[in-house]
Amino acid sequence: DAKTTQPNSMESNEEEPVHLPCNHSTISGTDYIHWYRQLPSQGPEYVIHGLTSNVNNRMASLAIAEDRKSSTLILHRATLRDAAVYYCIPLSASGSRLTFGEGTQLTVNP
């Protein structure tokens, strides 16, 4: 499994953009990069995923570095409901193993 490094915590103000970084320098060429988030006392929920090019959906954008060793999850306008732990997960083609790191705790200030 590719290893990931994320900051333990980040803080943002409401309605401001948030950039959540993830380092995955050992990722292989066929690994997809998935992001999930977990609100308190709930199961994680899917946010976005990508392979090489940048991706957008209704929740967020994913910017993937050209060398694929890092990626950034972008929340364009943070809301209080976005306060959660965000996990970056490289998903390997070698199996369906889905493992989580410690993630980044995002705090959104009103």
Add this chain to the structure above:
Amino acid sequence: DGGITQSPKYLFRKEGQNVTLSCEQNLNHDAMYWYRQDPGQGLRLIYYSQIVNDFQKGDIAEGYSVSREKKESFPLTVTSAQKNPTAFYLCASKMFELNTEAFFGQGTRLTVV
């Protein structure tokens, strides 16, 4: 509605007893997973299964057992051999393909007294 269901939400057991946590999905997903989460920590993989009648150990399988007799069901048994079973347990499922998302249940909070 399609989804993944864990039951019960809260479970209390006495020390030394085995307990089985239920996980059912009607999404026709191939793979299913069990995780353990301790307060303030990330999710740790216990077991996962890619097809019926087959499963693999995750990072912390000791003291746990699973079965996958049906595609829709992946029950987890916390045995008396698990030294510290009190935790939040999460089940997930997804299709094989790498570009598909995983769906999670709402979790079972197990307390062993």
